[in-house]
Amino acid sequence: MDPDRLTALPTDSQLMFASSGAVPWREEDATHSMRSLAYFIGTFVVALMLGIGSAWYMIERGSPLTTTKVGPWNGWVTEGNPQADPYTKAHVARSGRLPLTSTVARYFTASTDSAGRSLVSSCEYSIEGGPLNARWWSLAVYDTYGGLIDNPSARYSFNSEEMLRHADGSYRVNLSRQARPENWLPSGAADQRLVLMLRVYSPRETDAAGIGLVPAERLPKIERKSCE
Amino acid sequence: MRVRLPGLYIVLGLVLAGLIHIVAVLMLPSLAPRNAHARLAALGPANTMIELPAASPGRQVMPMMAPDVRYAVCRFDLANGPVRLRAAVPDELWLIALYTPEGENFYSVVGADMKRPQIDLIITAANQTVEEAGVDAPEWSDDVIVVNAPVNAGIALIRAPLVGPSRASFAERALRATSCGPYVRPSPVVPSPPSETTETPEAPL
Numbered sequence: 001m002d003p004d005r006l007t008a009l010p011t012d013s014q015l016m017f018a019s020s021g022a023v024p025w026r027e028e029d030a031t032h033s034m035r036s037l038a039y040f041i042g043t044f045v046v047a048l049m050l051g052i053g054s055a056w057y058m059i060e061r062g063s064p065l066t067t068t069k070v071g072p073w074n075g076w077v078t079e080g081n082p083q084a085d086p087y088t089k090a091h092v093a094r095s096g097r098l099p100l101t102s103t104v105a106r107y108f109t110a111s112t113d114s115a116g117r118s119l120v121s122s123c124e125y126s127i128e129g130g131p132l133n134a135r136w137w138s139l140a141v142y143d144t145y146g147g148l149i150d151n152p153s154a155r156y157s158f159n160s161e162e163m164l165r166h167a168d169g170s171y172r173v174n175l176s177r178q179a180r181p182e183n184w185l186p187s188g189a190a191d192q193r194l195v196l197m198l199r200v201y202s203p204r205e206t207d208a209a210g211i212g213l214v215p216a217e218r219l220p221k222i223e224r225k226s227c228e
Numbered sequence: 229m230r231v232r233l234p235g236l237y238i239v240l241g242l243v244l245a246g247l248i249h250i251v252a253v254l255m256l257p258s259l260a261p262r263n264a265h266a267r268l269a270a271l272g273p274a275n276t277m278i279e280l281p282a283a284s285p286g287r288q289v290m291p292m293m294a295p296d297v298r299y300a301v302c303r304f305d306l307a308n309g310p311v312r313l314r315a316a317v318p319d320e321l322w323l324i325a326l327y328t329p330e331g332e333n334f335y336s337v338v339g340a341d342m343k344r345p346q347i348d349l350i351i352t353a354a355n356q357t358v359e360e361a362g363v364d365a366p367e368w369s370d371d372v373i374v375v376n377a378p379v380n381a382g383i384a385l386i387r388a389p390l391v392g393p394s395r396a397s398f399a400e401r402a403l404r405a406t407s408c409g410p411y412v413r414p415s416p417v418v419p420s421p422p423s424e425t426t427e428t429p430e431a432p433l
Contacts, residue, residue: 039237040237042237043237043240043241043244044241044244046241046245047240047241047242047243047244047245047248048244048245048248050241050242050245050248050249051244051245051246051247051248051249051251051252052248052249052252054245054249055248055249055252055253055256056252058253059253059256080331080332080333081332081333082328082332082333082334082378084332086253086254086257087253089257089330089331089332090253090254090256090257090260092257092330092331092332093256093257093258093260093263093330093331094256094260094263095291095292096260096262096263096264096267096290096291097264097290097291097292097331098264098290098325098327098331098333098383098385099331099333100323100325100333100336100387101325101333101336104323104325104333104336104338105323135320135321135338135340136321136389136391138294138296138297138389140294140295140296142291142292145291146288146290146291146292146293147285147286147288147291148283148284148285148288148293148295149285150285150286154284156283156284156295156296157294157295157296159296159389159390161390161391161392162296162392162393195292197292199294201321201323201389202338202340
């Protein structure tokens with residue numbers, strides 16, 4: 001680039017160190033622009049991956065900005081709300097769902113057990129939860145696409161009205177492939193990952209913004225019992 | 229000069245990544261091809277109440293639908309005037325919710341909060357009114373809820389959560405009795421707006 005640089009190079013050790021990869025010849029201009037182009041394209045590709053990847057992650061999985069995480073349960077705080085942040089809006093649009101605004105209902109999903117292992121249909125789980133202060137709630141199981149799981153007893157969920165409960169209002173749901181006593185939620189014959197959704201309609205406790213509150217300790221614990 | 233180049237590329241890369249991130253997040257709601265509105269638009273015409281089939285494996289209009297809730301949907305289009313939604317709400321669990329096409333729930337009412345079991349809801353666009361000239365409040369206005377929608381088209385969704393499996397047919401029957409259609413001004417003084425708009429909701433004004 002600069003003819004003075006050739007003479008300066010041997011004496012300026014700092015510059016020499018930093019530009020050790022440089023080619024100090026007359027063809028440098030061409031090489032340099034080629035390299036710049038390569039750098040630029042590389043930078044652009046990396047930026048594209050970073051930008052799209054981070055956007056995808058924050059829309060699909062959520063972040064502390066948009067979701068509350070309690071054990072395995074994940075809930076979008078302003079889901080369905082017209083004043084929701086852009087991540088929540090994008091999440092709702094992408095999901096294809098029509099959630100009620102969080103002042104009317106809260107939705108919590110879990111794709112892992114309480115120990116953080118993925119929920120799979122080949123394992124048996126015990127889901128234990130406390131009573132929820134809401135007008136109606138329901139616990140349902142889906143495949144990873146949000147589809148209900150085929151089973152001979154046509155049982156896809158348990159809601160607050162039909163759940164068998166203990167004397168203190170708590171309950172246990174057995175999520176498994178084979179029939180179980182108490183509340184049996186079948187996980188289907190196909191080998192696949194599972195997603196649980198707890199929907200809570202009209203929670204009676206709300207925060208100052210009117211967003212329904214579901215105490216963390218009332219959300220069910222998901223314990224893996226055994227695997228095939 | 230060369231010394232700063234890797235640093236420059238890193239800064240440039242991060243700024244670009246940030247811009248791409250923001251554009252992607254903001255563009256996504258309008259680009260999502262399989263959003264709820266697109267799924268529901270495939271079911272039938274606008275301004276008609278459509279009862280959704282009970283969610284079962286492989287037969288779901290939207291993902292993650294509640295298997296123990298029965299749904300009825302009306303895709304409203306306000307281009308030809310306000311739309312009226314009427315329902316006899318049989319229990320306090322019923323939820324009526326209005327959405328923008330992007331899935332923002334801008335209005336909702338719970339059965340328990342309704343004063344009377346009959347709900348009469350008129351959805352208007354920002355520039356529309358159902359009030360009569362020269363009258364503070366028309367006689368019928370006590371029974372009618374007028375919702376000014378932020379959009380000219382959207383979705384009205386009625387949810388009937390089941391209190392038990394035996395209640396499914398009851399809820400389905402109640403949903404079938406709901407109605408959704410163009411609102412016709414009741415006053416005989418004002419000539420009514422063009423009728424028979426149910427079949428051609430996309431007709432230009």
